Amino acid sequence: MSDDFVIGGEIIPPRSRRMVGLPLPPLYTHTPMTLPVHVVRGAKDGPRLFVSAALHGDELNGAEIVRRLLKQPALKRLRGTLVAVPIVNVYGLINHSRYLPDRRDLNRSFPGSVKGSLAARLAHLLMTEIVQKCTHGIDLHTGAIHRNNLPQIRGNLDDPETARLAEAFGVPVLLNANLRDGSLREAAAEQGIPMLLYEAGEALRFNEVAIRAGVMGVISVMRSLEMLPASRSYRKKKTEPLVARSSMWVRAPVSGLFRRVCSLGNRVKRGEVLGLIDDPFGGGEHEVTSGVIGIVIGCSEIPLVHEGEALFHIARFEDIREVAGQIEAFQTEHAPEELLDAMEQDEPPIA
Secondary structure (H helix, E strand, O other), rough: OOOOOEEEEOOOOOOOEEEEEEEEEEOOOOOOOOEEEEEEEEEEEEEEEEEOOOOOOOOOOOHHHHHHHOOOHHHOEEHHHEEEOOOOHEEEEEEHOOOOOOOOHHHHOOOOOOOOHHHHHHHHHHHHHHHHOEEEEEEEEEEOEEEEEEEEEEEEEOOHHHHHHHHHHOOOOEEEEEOOOOOOOHHHHHOOOEEEEEEEEEEOOHHHHHHHHEHHHHHHHHOOOOOOOOOOOOOOOOOOOOOOEEEEEEEEEEEEEEOOOOOOOOOEEOOOEEEEOOOOOOOOOEEEOOOOEEEOOOOOOOEEEEOOOEEEEEEEEOOHHHHHHHHHHHHHHHHOOOOOOOOOOOOOOOO
16 A cells, blocks of 8 residues: 555555644634544555545534444454544534534535635535545435434435445435535535435434444445455345435425424325424414325424425335335334444443
8 A cells, every 4th residue: 555645744654543633714713723534544455435524513423423433443454544524514513503604504615715715615625635535435414403314325326336335335215316516425426436425313413323323334335345344243234225216395384383293214195194283372273294105204303383394304215115114124223222233342322
């Protein structure tokens, strides 16, 4: 393996593990800021995988996934290079915010610019110092604040390599998602880098099922890339993931107090009641119904809703019963009380 893997001007040699702090613009209080990057290099050459989290500063599950990933004993047998960024948007993290201080969405600011806005400068740093030096990528996300997502992979599944890695990740739901202008996924695609986007849980909350599934998913992708050896203790997936044909949002027909009667992962029929919206002043009640047959992959977690607000995200599949069974098996397998892990570590679940 060559010794030319350089981040922040620091050469990371083979058989080594380093944490590099990339300089960021300081706060207006003159407080210095850095972007912490963990680099693990194996003894042999191989793929270079970046795993990034908290591109939105309030999406915390990914930071815990990266922490657990870096504790894996299997990394001692790593082939290639793992570049892990537990918190990309450190500014948003400080303020418990999805956005940067200039109110820009970092995931709409790529590939960025060295002379642009704060968001553009951070995006440019991530692209030039990390993404462009890697061969593959995984970006870890959650739903927005008060919105919960079923564990799912989004990516360009028309690309064979991306589809292969998406299947290897091991979640029951795959979404063939279009590239969004200014997103990290679009910028990586323009560099020819296959990349997955993992969505699970909600902002400002830890979700043990989402975290455990995320760690196992990243490890599974690394095994698929032959960055890690096959493990006898690694449980093979019981089912193949299914690709959603399309998805739709169910929106609030009126404003009021929302009572949800349907949960993440539930199979729903067209016309089925998903929740009820009450008028706390007038006493009226309105049903929220599904317009399609599908699986609930996202939902609102706050009872206060305005007319037109998105309440449920429903994905449509060819075989709705099969994917419902897979989701049930997946949730059972990753439940916190299921303490026998395939992650080769004794990590207590988050209560």
